[in-house]
Amino acid sequence: MHVLVVHNRYASAQPSGENKVVDQEVALLREAGHRVGVFERRSDDIAARSLPAKAALPLLVPWNPGVRRELADRLRAERPDVVHVHNVFPLLSPSVLAACADAGVPAVATLHNYTQVCPPGTLQRDGRPCTECVGARTPLPAVRHGCYRGSRLATVPLAVSLSANRRRWWSGVERFLCISAAQRDVLVRAGMPAGRLAVKHNFVPDPGALRTGPGEHLLYLGRLAEAKGVRLLMAAWDEIAAGGGAGVPLVIAGTGPLEPEVAAWAAGRDDVRYVGLYDTAQCRQAVARSVAVVAPSTWLEAFGLVVVEAMAAGVPVVAAGHGAFVELVEDGVTGLLHRPGEVASLASCLRRITADPVLGGEMGRAARRRYERDFSPAVGLERLVEEYRTAIAGRSALARGGDTRAGRGDGDNR
Incomplete structure (x- = not known):
């Protein structure tokens, strides 16, 4: 053709x-x-x-x-x-x-x-x-x-x-x-x-490497913009930190209009790392080392490429429960869905996914199976x-x- x-x-x-x-x-x-x-x-x-x-x-x-x-x-x-x-x-x-x-x-x-x-x-x-x-x-x-x-x-x-x-x-x-x-x-x-x-x-192309172990960090990977839920994520993470933390750091990778705000918020903290813009290889490595990938968008995402990239690596997702995320993420099976725009709901899901490595492992394997069935190159x-x-x-x-x-x-x- x-x-x-x-x-x-x-x-x-x-x-x-x-x-x-x-x-x-x-x-x-x-x-x-x-x-x-x-x-x-x-x-x-x-x-x-x-x-x-x-x-x-x-x-x-x-x-x-x-x-x-x-x-x-x-x-x-x-x-x-x-x-x-x-x-x-x-x-x-x-x-x-x-x-x-x-x-x-x-x-x-x-x-x-x-x-x-x-x-x-x-x-x-x-x-x-x-x-x-x-x-x-x-x-x-x-x-x-x-x-x-x-x-x-x-x-x-x-x-x-x-x-x-x-x-x-x-x-x-x-x-x-x-x-x-x-x-x-x-x-x-x-x-x-x-x-x-x-x-x-x-x-999504097969990344060629699946997550091994429970993961080292939570990962936000994408544009630093209001619509992507970046401010919501920062507020939820502050709530988690005030309650004793999640036990793993939050890594934020990307650039966009909120970059100065994110960089200032992360500066001097042990529980947050703002790493700027990753190249393709760095993105794949960061995803494969994640406890979960976070996608807290406040707008109705038409798809959510980062969600499927996480699935391809056998990594569960914590995502907003609206738009395309509802059909991409099966709540409690391949990841967790939080109530859109709600700080407490997002914080609760992040605590849950980091506190239960067994659950995270099961979700990651289910996510990989969903990727192979619905989102592979073939x-x-x-x-x-x-x-x-x-x-x-x-x-x-x-x-x-x-x-x-x-x-x-x-x-x-x-």
Whole structure:
């Protein structure tokens, strides 16, 4: 199969699970013998642009005609079987879908977040869940609240793009790949075409080493941001410390807007180590030495790559009991779920997992079995190729004048 992957890479200064997923899928397909090309832009390149070019960038967020022409030309020249779209913000834009239509190539899109119904894609405002724009005809609430980076001005291009391109997304993509059933449920309630929304979990490469022993530390691995529950974790750890501690240190690895706050909080403490940004090898080593990996997100995670990476290493997870975490973590079997946003509940789960090494060992083994069954590369490849074939068949039926999409429960394509 010949696949062209379309992706706007996130800035390299901060870890991106989405970049990782794209790279791993490309490598997986190539290893299986498929021909895979990449059409990409890099957010890192924005810094090198001239001031006029930077000033004009928001105008290209809803529609980039240059990208449409360039991609359409490449599609006509290479004739791939299918185009797989990932992130298009800010340098690509939904014009990539018009290029696919121009060249008559079916498009599949992985939905890594909630940008189809929420301009910043987080379903969160001021540290709390928010669905004010979900199902609304226009995302004006997001502009009014300045939901993207706390700025009304910065939110406008995203809101305009969502409004102007809603119909193009919903009619121009043969298969939407949701990364969890929880995410799909939200999008279906928002009116997206249910018949083209499939659940395809992200896969994780086998790390090659499983945890041995009970583990040496608790680990938070990810972006240091409010939505990831970092402040909640710090408050829970302070509560545990006030009660005598957990017996193992908390290791925090990552970078992000809360980095100064986290570094100051950890400074001078024996029970906390802030280690900055780990590379891939360091991440795998840190996970494999963990009593548990902590994922206390306050927003509704669409997936949770770090959760599955822990499972792959035979390590249980302590996660917030909402969003995709509910379907990834079986409470009491492969990990523990705490009540979202509650300090005392998170502290209680952390105490429990560190106090009972036998329970931790049983959970870790169960987590590894779940990984092998649902999140391994073999499973990921099978599901990915299956969705490509479905998209190709759907476009072929349309070309023959037999569009079956309405019959697949698409609903209202507003």
